[in-house]
Amino acid sequence: xxxxxxxxxxxxxxxxxxxxxxxxxxxxxxxxxxxxxxxxxxxxxxxxxxxxxxxxxxxxxxxxxxxxxxxxxxxxxxxxxxxxxxxxxxxxxxxxxxxxxxxxxxxxxxxxxxxxxxxxxxxxxxxxxxxxxxxxxxxxxxxxxxxxxxxxxxxxxxxxxxxxxxxxxxxxxxxxxxxxxxxxxxxxxxxxxxxxxxxxxxxxxxxxxxxxxxxxxxxxxxxxxxxxxxxxxxxxxxxxxxxxxxxxxxxxxxxxxxxxxxxxxxxxxxxxxxxxxxxxxxxxxxxxxxxxxxxxxxxxxxxxxxxxxxxxxxxxxxxxxxxxxxxxxxxxxxxxxxxxxxxxxxxxxxxxxxxxxxxxxxxxxxxxxxxxxxxxxxxxxxxxxxxxxxxxxxxxxxxxxxxxxxxxxxxxxxxxxxxxxxxxxxxxxxxxxxxxx
Ligand code: ADP
Ligand code: MG
Numbered sequence: 058x059x060x061x062x063x064x065x066x067x068x069x070x071x072x073x074x075x076x077x078x079x080x081x082x083x084x085x086x087x088x089x090x091x092x093x094x095x096x097x098x099x100x101x102x103x104x105x106x107x108x109x110x111x112x113x114x115x116x117x118x119x120x121x122x123x124x125x126x127x128x129x130x131x132x133x134x135x136x137x138x139x140x141x142x143x144x145x146x147x148x149x150x151x152x153x154x155x156x157x158x159x160x161x162x163x164x165x166x167x168x169x170x171x172x173x174x175x176x177x178x179x180x181x182x183x184x185x186x187x188x189x190x191x192x193x194x195x196x197x198x199x200x201x202x203x204x205x206x207x208x209x210x211x212x213x214x215x216x217x218x219x220x221x222x223x224x225x226x227x228x229x230x231x232x233x234x235x236x237x238x239x240x241x242x243x244x245x246x247x248x249x250x251x252x253x254x255x256x257x258x259x260x261x262x263x264x265x266x267x268x269x270x271x272x273x274x275x276x277x278x279x280x281x282x283x284x285x286x287x288x289x290x291x292x293x294x295x296x297x298x299x300x301x302x303x304x305x306x307x308x309x310x311x312x313x314x315x316x317x318x319x320x321x322x323x324x325x326x327x328x329x330x331x332x333x334x335x336x337x338x339x340x341x342x343x344x345x346x347x348x349x350x351x352x353x354x355x356x357x358x359x360x361x362x363x364x365x366x367x368x369x370x371x372x373x374x375x376x377x378x379x380x381x382x383x384x385x386x387x388x389x390x391x392x393x394x395x396x397x398x399x400x401x402x403x404x405x406x407x408x409x410x411x412x413x414x415x416x417x418x419x420x421x422x423x424x425x426x427x428x429x430x431x432x433x434x435x436x437x438x439x440x441x442x443x444x445x446x447x448x449x450x451x452x453x454x455x456x457x458x459x460x461x462x463x464x465x466x467x468x469x470x471x472x473x474x475x476x477x478x479x480x481x482x483x484x485x486x487x488x489x490x491x492x493x494x
Contacts, residue, residue, distance in 0.1 A: 102273030200231035330369035334465035345397035350388035
């Protein structure tokens, strides 16, 4: 049910805390992501990674050291009026009844007493606390207390519901009941909430409830991966696709794959020149025709091209290890020569090998597609990674070039309609193995 309108965006948030020693410690490092309207987003990270800090920054309760939070593209200052928060520790006032605790959420809204009472009673009823309006927190079980926590957040009808590990202080069965009840309210649209953002350290909880999981590293927290969770509700934990997703996320959280994820996690990936595979192959053929090496100016003359247009092509040839530029001369490498002389199919193979070896971002996309249960990933997932280092336009251009190269090499396929990249052959194999949603 997620749409394409970004409600809330977290933009390059940094948080440094100063330690008793006086040294600053970075807890959050350029954390960025968007929350779409209609989306149930989960944030996963090891404990102590900064999840609560991040949620408090979104709620406007803690100020970031750098970066900003926007609501419908408007930067927020102070307390965020569009959100309400559910805490792990329930945070109820022991001297107030259930109803009074819930009404407290409405205190600042300047409503008449009567309306406040009516709204509180409606939510108390909806969340399954009917009959407990006059009870005090100490008379309630943990599960019932957390229901009060939910009611207090929902009574203000926030656009975005923020939850900080709301089930982790409950026993297994109680937690499961409450998850189901909340998910039902959300899926059946019985609450006007436009988006949900839940922080958790439980992978299963994220895969059970969410539309997407954002995975944070620790010390400092960075977004290391974003995993779309496309399984239809209600989800079965025994479902092979469920298990596979949990497994995939587990690996991302625990391991630090040497190649793929670190391409984006640690530094800006080398930009690929915006050159189509067709121009690349044409250039290599021409160089071969010219004896394998030539002067850049002569090449420009031959092609009737300005150096400005020529250079990106030469750069791409060089990046792929198919050519080399030295003092104004461009020469094919052995691989470049082999490529020029190969058949159409053999060329694709050569291109595939050299692209995977020399273009880490493309290797990353391929790797992610292989790991994905449906072997299909929205281009936006990768765009999000590029956008940590490049402008949205440059990110799109990077993605277009990589898709073009990937298609030529038959490393991936692209569906323009859904803006998804996918694996063709493997995808068919997968469909015959697993039941379709
Ligand atoms: P999580 O919710 O993922 O467990 P937190 O956001 O609570 O993580 O904390 C992240 C890190 O920031 C921890 O190392 C914690 O000790 C530190 N931290 C949190 N709040 C403060 C604070 N007010 N002052 C100093 N350090 C803090
Ligand atoms: Mg926490």
